[in-house]
Amino acid sequence: xxxxxxYTTLRLENGNYVTPAMKPRADDxxxxxxxxxxxxxxxxRIDERDGxxxxxx
Numbered sequence: 001x002x003x004x005x006x007y008t009t010l011r012l013e014n015g016n017y018v019t020p021a022m023k024p025r026a027d028d029x030x031x032x033x034x035x036x037x038x039x040x041x042x043x044x045r046i047d048e049r050d051g052x053x054x055x056x057x
Contacts, residue, residue, distance in 0.1 A: 001035075004035055004036055005033050005034070005035055006033065006034040006035070007033065009032075009033055009034040009039075010031055010032075010033045011031065011032055011033075012029065012030075012031055013030040013031060013032055013041065015030060016028065025047065025048050025049065027045075027046045027048075028043055028044060028045045028046065029043070029044045029046070030042070030043050030044075031044075
């Protein structure tokens with residue numbers, strides 16, 4: 001799939017999609033890029049847990 005993306009159109013999007021309740025420990029980044037003539041959105045959620053959280057993924 002990566003070969004189909006037009007990386008010259010990659011851009012970081014404005015906005016925040018993490019709810020206020022999650023904000024103390026999570027954040028996100030959203031990019032958009034062209035895929036065969038259509039704009040798609042890619043989201044990366046960053047979840048910061050302390051050492052006591054265990055394996056909760």
